[in-house]
Amino acid sequence: MRNLIETKQTTATTANCKARRGKMKPPPSPFQMLLQIELLVISTAFLLLFLVIFGSCRRRCNSDKFRLVIFAAYTLSSYVLAYALGLMYSIPFHxxxxxxWAMFLMIALGSADSLSAYSLEDTEKWKSYNWQLGIKSIWLGLLIGLHNNDISNKIILFACLFFIWALKCDERxxxxxAASRQSLERSxxxxxxxxxREHENGGVSRGEVDPVSMRGYRYVVRGEEERWAKNLVLMRFIKWCLGKKEPAPAAGLPPAPHYRMPLEKExxxxxxxxxxxxEGRLLSQGGDPHDKLKDTCLSFALFKLLRLRYAGYSLPQKAHDNTWKLIRDGLLSQEDGYKRAFRVVEVELTFLFDFLYTKYSIIFQPGRLLLKLAEFVYVTLGIWYTTSILKNYRKHCDINKPATLPNGLVIDILMTRVMIILFIIVELMQFFFIWFSEWAKVIWICKYVQKKSWQGNVWIERMIRAICWVQLLKPWEQKLRQYSFLKSYSYKPCRLLNNKLMAVYIDQTRDGQRQSSPIKLPEDVKQAVFDALKLNYGTKLENGQASLRVKKVFGKLSWACQLETETQVIMVWHIATSFCEHQxxxxxxxxxxxxxxxxxxxxxxxxxYLVAFAPRLLPDHPCVAESVFDQAIVEAREFFGRCNKTEDRVREMERKGRGSSAHEETVINRGARLGIQLVNDIERxxxxxxILADFWVELVLYVAPSDDVKAHAEHLTRGGEFVTHLWALLSHAGIERDHPTKPRNALERSKSL
Structure with a gap:
């Protein structure tokens, strides 16, 4: 009886299990799993192609949607790779x-030369990236052993692909x-x-420099990289094979008394x-009439000085004085000198962007270009061996009936061929971008200066000139972003995305934060700002008060420059300018x-716009600037009531602003009073x-010397800011605000794991 009961229970349990199994979704078939893997592989190939083409376009585009797409492609490439490797390992057939495919996926992980890091935080996690790479390498080795019982006929292919993968991942x-704070401080x-040393006693003196002939400006363009290239194992091995002995390094610290690192063969x-x-024809007045080729080298030298500011180093005051003389009496000496100065800074910031967010700084290190050429050879061999293996694919496949198209072509082979074609396109495009990059131009010009034999060779000069005069895309967006407080204060963002729940996932849009259409940076604006900079013979800046003294209206209008915060000064004068624009x-x-x-x-x-969208670039603390802006939005809604049109709002300002005083606490009241004062007291x-033009020119120069270096570096990936270009120029000249608002700190050191 007991056995009968146990048998019935076992039968019932089996029946229940079968019933549950019948309701469960059946496991995917081998064909479905294979299809998933193929889709993942081909998707990764297209993601790589997208990153290669558009990776550097971040410095030429300020679109939030575009940055979101770049971020998705950058992030998904790593997750898709891990998921695809897991499917390949767990699939029930060989x-x-x-x-x-796995090797090509691993190569894709570090292939995009134009995008090595999405943000500065990624550069500080370089150790974490290396550890993840090591784990994926172990996974790849297990996969090769699992799906290749006989790898003797593929050993050359795997060797080629492994070399390509190791080189690309090592570059990234x-x-x-190199872009991390700790490494940057050392390098x-x-x-x-x-x-x-150059600007101390015995070095460059104040009277020895000439900003026209550049006499005395011994700023380094190329050469100090050789010091770090000696650490390359390949270079040391080659020197050992040639019998060249390296000088023994000095024990301990550099020589006293200053413990400074010496530069060999200065x-x-x-x-x-x-x-x-x-004296070569390429760099003479006939070959380079507007100094564009030489200015590329000047931009590269200034970029290296800007890295010192980024790393937290300071230069002697004499160095800043000489650079200020270079800017004032050299770059801005001609009537249209502002164009040259802006061009030099544009290229300089291009180098900074490439250093922080791409692999170009590593690719163009001494000896690395030879490795890039070797990579091209191995890519050719790897593709050739892959195509030869595809011919025998049907014989070695464990699937009885591989998926085929109506014309008899195996889908696996088709997918592999598409992947190879995409890989070829990616490699050719990257070599094209590298060949015509600003880094390549600097190297060719420096080689030309170094080798006297090149200076008389017509063909070499023509080749270098052809490379240097090709500009693939403009360096920056060259737009001036705009914000109108009177038009946008009533804007309310969508609460579906902008709430406390979504605040942990996406950046929140605050009330009144609606950007106006950006405008192309006017030449008149650049000329006015650079002309004002040239006329500023001091080393301190004021927040517009100097221009009021020159126009002899300081006594009437200076109250609007002496408010509690600089953000209030900007908002008050912006509201007044908008009032005058309509009145x-x-x-x-x-x-x-x-x-x-x-x-x-x-x-x-x-x-x-900087107040509303980029408060970190302003003199005040970002939270202070945000608080002033938010409070101004609340005050404006109460001040204007139900005024829906801009004209009605201007009339309301004129009606209520007459009775306000300088001691009113609201930004909108102060702006209305200042606008009425400008219209009524200034007759012409x-x-x-x-008055307004000179004030805003002086104020934008006052805002430019920001102490938040990291903020400027981050904005390089958002189309670039006009104030960042001014910041770089003023940093070289050592020009500061009259009253610094925060300590001059570059970046906080952070762990790389």
Whole structure:
């Protein structure tokens, strides 16, 4: 009886299990799993192609949607790789193409030369990236052993693919490490020590420099990289084979008393002075009439000085004085000198962007270009061996009936061929970008300066000129982003995405944060700002008060420059400028008045944009700037009530602003009072816009010397900011604000894991 009961229970349990199994989704078939793997592999190939083409476009585009797509492609590539490797390992049949696909996926992980890091935080996690890479390598080895019982016929293929993978991943690892704070401090110390020695007693003196002929400007362009290239194992091995002995390093610290790192063979360095002294036809007035080729080297030298600021090093005051003389009497000496100065800074920031977010700084290290050429050879061999293996794929496949198309072509073979084609396109495009990059131009020009035999070779000069005159894309977006407080204060973002729940996932859009359409950076704005910079013979800046003294209206309007925070000053003057824009539109045909109107309104809306969208670039603490902006939005809604049109709001400002005083606490009241004061007290229309234009030009220069270096570096990936270009220029000149608001700190050291 007991056995009968147990038998019935067992039968019932079995029946229940079968019933549950019948309701469960059946496991995917081998064909479905194979299809998933193929889709993942081909998707990764397309992600790689997308990153290669558009990786560097972040510095030319400020679109949030575009950055989101780049971030998705950058992030998904790693997760797709891990998931695809897991499927290949767990699939119930063997496929000899799986290891090849896996190798191509691993190569794709470090292939995009134009995007090594999405953000600065990624550069600080370079050790974590290396550990993850090591774990994936073990996984790849297990996969090769599982799906290849006989790898003797594929040993050359795997050797080629392994070399390509190791080189690409090593480049990305070293690029991340080089851009990290800790590594940057070490690598730039040699340049910092060199600049300190150059501007001390016995070095460059104040009277020896000439910003036209560049005499005395021994800023390093190329040469100090050789010091770090000695650490390359391959270079040391080659020197050992050739019987060259390296000098024994000095024990302990560099020699006293300053413990500075020496630069070996300083006389062989390529400096700015040597580039300008070069007598070759390529760099002469006939071959380089506007100094564009030489200015590329100047931009590279200034980029190395900007890295010192980023790493937290300071230069002697004499170095800043000489650079200020270079800017004022060299770059800005001609009538259209502002174009040259802006071009030099543009290329300089291009180098900084590439150093922080791409692999170019590693690729163009001494000896690395030979490895890049070897990589091209191995890519060719790997593709050739892969195509030969595809011919025998049907014989070695464990699947009885591989998936085929109606024309008899095996889907696996088709997918592999598509992947190979995409891989070829990616490699050719990357070599094309590298060949015509700004880094390549600097190397070719420096080689030309260094080798006297090249200076008389017509063909070499033509080749270098052809490379240097090709510009694939413009360096930056070259747009001035705008924000109008009177038009946007009533804006309310969608609460579906902007709430406390979504705040931990996406950046929140606050009330009133609606950007106006950006405008192309006007030439008049650049000229006005650089002309004002040239006329500033001091080393301190003021927040617009100097321009009021020059226009003899300091006593009337200075109260609007002496508010509690600089953010309030910007908002008050922006509201007043918007008031004048509607109350005193330009009616005169005078080019000067129209120019002042354009400069004033453009810079007013640009600085208001910085308040609303980029407060870290302003003198005040970011939280203070955000608080002032949020409070101004609340005050404006109460002040204007139900005024829906801009014209009605301007009339409301005129009605309520007459009775307000300088001691009113609200930003909107102060702005209305200042606007009415400008319209009523300044009788001439042209004088109003001249006062406003000069004020905004001085204020944007005052804002530019930000102490938050990291914020400027992050904005390089968002299309670039006009204030960042000014920041770089003023940093070289050592020009500061009258009253610094925070300590000059570059970046906080953070762990790499």
């Amino acid at each position: 496929n000899p193409l799986f290891p090849i 690892s070293r690029a991340l490490m 730039t110390k040699v340049v910092a020590d060199y600049m300190s 006389d062989e360095l390529i400096t700015v002075e040597k580039v300008w002294k070069c 005193q539109p330009v009616r005169s045909n005078s080019p000067g008045t129209r120019r002042n109107f354009l400069v004033a309104t453009s810079l007013s809306k640009y600085l208001a 229309e042209d004088m109003i816009w001249r």
